[in-house]
Amino acid sequence: MKRTLFLNGRLFTLTLFIISLSVLSAQQTLTGLVFDSSTSEALEGANVVSRPSGVGTSTGASGRFALEINQGDSVLVVEHIAFERSVVNIKNLSVEMRIGLSEKIISLSELDVIGETGRGEFSQLETKNMVSDITVSDISIRSYSDIGDVLLNEESVIVSESSTGAKTLSIRGARQEEMIYMYDGVKMQNGGRRSLDLSMFDVGGLETVEVLRGSHENASGSSGTINFVPKLSYGNGVSFYQRFGTYNTGSYYTGLSLGSSLISLDYSAGQSVSRQFYESSESADILRESTNQFISAGYRPGADTEIKLYQIKSGRMYNNHYNADSIGSTLMVNTLKIEHKSERLGQLELYVSEQKTAGEDDISQLKTDRDDGQVITGLSYKLPIESAYIELFLDRSTIAADWGTSLGDIALNRQHLSFSGVFGISQNKTRKGFEIKEFVVNINSNIIEDNGNNKSILLNNRSSWKESGATASVSAWDHLDVATIYLFANIGNNFRVPSINERYAHALRPQVFSQDSLVIEYKIMKEVGAKISSRDSQSSPRFSGSVSYFSYGYTDKIKTIQYSGSPLQFPVNFGSAEISGLELNMEVLTLSDMLSFRSIYSSYNYSDQLSFPMQPIAISRNSVGLNIGALSARVAMKNEGGRVLTTVSSSGRLTDNYLKEHQSLDVNISYKIKFRDLMFSIAIFGQNLNDDSQSLDGVSIYDKRLYLSMGIEWK
Incomplete structure (x- = not known):
């Protein structure tokens, strides 16, 4: 009350x-x-x-x-x-x-770092990958609980939610450590911990979330990249949103923007509460709370230069009253970024980012007190040459993981130096029909060194790795009367060194796995695809779409096994494995944008599905949208194929747990009222309305839920 x-x-x-x-x-x-x-x-x-x-x-x-x-x-x-x-x-x-x-000059794989407002973004016709972006400021998006929920409902990706409520993302069967997260183009490594927990991010403070499938120059070897584009309004505004839901869940968000064409300051803060149930219980056994604070500041001393400063503060608390487990986490990120663009001298980016995570895990099998710190410094530079360009990426990260656990302490420092050099040859379109547009070669090198000290009991050995990879890509294009068609193909090889968290979890593996190793994972990547888009972005009807076929071959594939009845996991090398797949994305808008259709489909083929835990055979998202004046409505159908997760009991017995195929019907209705500079909005969101609920390790998932969101904005 x-x-x-x-x-x-x-x-x-x-x-x-x-x-x-x-x-x-x-x-x-x-x-x-x-x-x-x-x-x-x-x-x-x-x-x-x-x-x-x-x-x-x-x-x-x-x-x-x-x-x-x-x-x-x-x-x-x-x-x-x-x-x-x-x-x-x-x-x-x-x-x-x-x-x-x-x-x-359409670059096959260019990260456009100077956008409308100077924010980093992937351009649809400037990358050799499938790219999509989600405008999170829309009232319908604010009906979702967090960024993980947004991506799950808007993209054909897998968002895995652990029994503790932590949400991690997978694209193309990737482990969470294969994913790259960026905040305005600057990597978020999250220290020695596992991949970024998406449940800690609310949509407040963000303008767009970009989703890129496959690797790119600044993330060689990754299976996908998520770039959070922060809000920098360079104007004045105030906003407030509140969300209510079934099972006494809800959230609020408030934002303030001050600025002019030269300077901008944006502040937002929010809090959310959600609950989950055990299948055998009628009460809310799992309680999750999160807080968010975003600060973004920008200054434009000249037309070609922008200086930006960001701060993120996020906190998350998990309490399981059924088994008395609890987890607390905090994340703080401070980033300074400078961008300069010159027609003669090229584009230059400089950045430094301090990232800290801390928390306490009180789980029946293990108690952990965590304190991680990381500093990333880097630069990127692109120099255009006649019919060609050279691009350089250099970043250095220093990670300190200091954990006290009930089974032993860890005090490990990791130094990671990464360098990528890109050379591209491009040409203008000179005739009708398809023409080769660009050929690009990317060579990258990484030096990683772990150093323990006397305090570290579980990981006190010194380990170092020095590995290199390369990719090559080619593109072609054609201008039709109503559309532009873009074809691309790429091939490359890369590697992944086990993270500090993976090394730590592997050291705690059960005795039955004592002879299993954890070494570098190698990957060979192949991909071909096509994109098509209407040339007139104001026409009706208009359309856009893309299709891609990829094949990834792994050597010493890292697989995760989970302790039965616990959120604890440990990784082991699983030998060779392959995944290939077909991905399609199509959107059509007609009747002056009053009616829209969107379809996303992904189909995967695994050499052994057990090597890719919690990955389905197929995913689809189909939606129909209607926009009549201030009223918007959308009906979406989600389908996910069956999934499997291997667990191990205290006696060492392995069990394969299967989730059956899941279908979900979602409905979103919103209404906006504009009065002068004020915008009032209200939205109703129904999730899993077909009530296709299931259970994973005793926890009820895919429950039917209803949410009401209300908001007010002044600009």
Whole structure:
């Protein structure tokens, strides 16, 4: 009751504050002409957006546009699918602007680090991978409990939730350690612990989540990358969202943005509570709480330079009243990033990130007091040359893992130096039909060294690894009247050194596995694919889609085995294994965007499914959306094939636990009301409405749940 009164009081206070700030913005008319800089021909269908207000329009057949901009707007962002993005300053409103665009040189695998607002992003037609992005600021997305829930419902990925509620992501059958997580393009290693727990991240403070399948230049050998794009508004705004759900679950989020075209400060904070049940119990046996705080600051001293500072604070508490287990975790990340772009000297990024995790695990078999620290420094540089480019990536991380456990202590330091060099040859399109667009070679090298000290009982040996890998890729493209088609293929080899957490868990393996090893895992990667997209982003109907076939071959594949009735796991090498698969992604919008269809499908073939724990044979997500004015509705059907997880009992007996095929029906309905600079929204989200619940190690999963979300924003 106290929490409810507290939240309602906060909502009331913020509502009054927002209304008091609401004012009408003075508007002015801006006119201009967009043309091809090489031919001087007018460009039809170019998108023109004024920042920071976000007001936009598109050019007509004559290449001209007229736009009512707010008084505080200072920058125009001009885009066309076949041309490079242009960002120009708004100076004299009385003179028609003339904006020339250069033909886009589509790089096969380029990480575009200077976007509309300077944030890092993967471009759909600039990578050799399947790429998708999720705008998490939408009210329908805010119905989800955390980022893990967002990815599970919006993408054909596997989000595994442990019995402690920790959520980890898998793409293409990858172990969680094969995944790369980035925050505005800077890696988040999470110290010596296992992969990032997605349940610790709320959507508050984020603008977009990008999902990339396969590896790229700055993450060679990974099976997938998740890039969190933080909110940097360069404008003023206040927001508050609250979410209620069945089983007395819920969350709230509040945000504040201050800034101009030169400087930006964004702050957000939130808290969430969720519950889970044992199949044999009627009470809420598992309670999970999490808190989030995001701070983002940006400064643009010049048109081509941006300085950004980020801070993340996240906390998570898990209490299992059924077996008296508890886990507490905290995460803090401080990052400074500087970006500079020059047409003559190229693009340069410099960054330093301090990342800390701490917590206590009180589990029946093991008690652990954790304290991890990590500092990452790095740079990336891209130098364009005539019909070619050179790109360099260099980062160094220093990790300190200091754990006290009931079975022995660990005090281990890891030094990791990574270098990648990329050389690409590209050409402009010169004729009709398909043409080879680009050929790229990427060579990477890693030096890793672990050092223990006298305090470390379980891991006190010194270990070092020095390994290299390489990838090669080629692309071709064609411009049709209504669409652009892009083909790509790549092949490469890479490796993965066991993480500190894997080495620690392996040291605690049962006696029956005492002779099993944990060595470097090697992987050979092959992939071919195609992308297609409407050339006119304002047309109706319009479409986009991609298809990819991949094949990964592993040597000394690392497999996870879980203790029966416990969240504890340990890894072992499982010999050779292979996975191949077909992935499709399609979206169609028609009737002036009132009706949309989206279909995502992934099908996998395993040499041995036991080598890829909790990975299904097939995944599909199909949805139909309807947008009529302020009302939006979506119906989605999710399908996941059967999965298997190997567990070991205290006596050393191995058991393969199977989850049967799962189907889920989800419905989301939202309504928005705009009044001057205020936006009110409400959404209802029904999850697993077909009630296809199951049990994993006694814990009930896939329960039917209902959520109500309400929000208010002022910009």
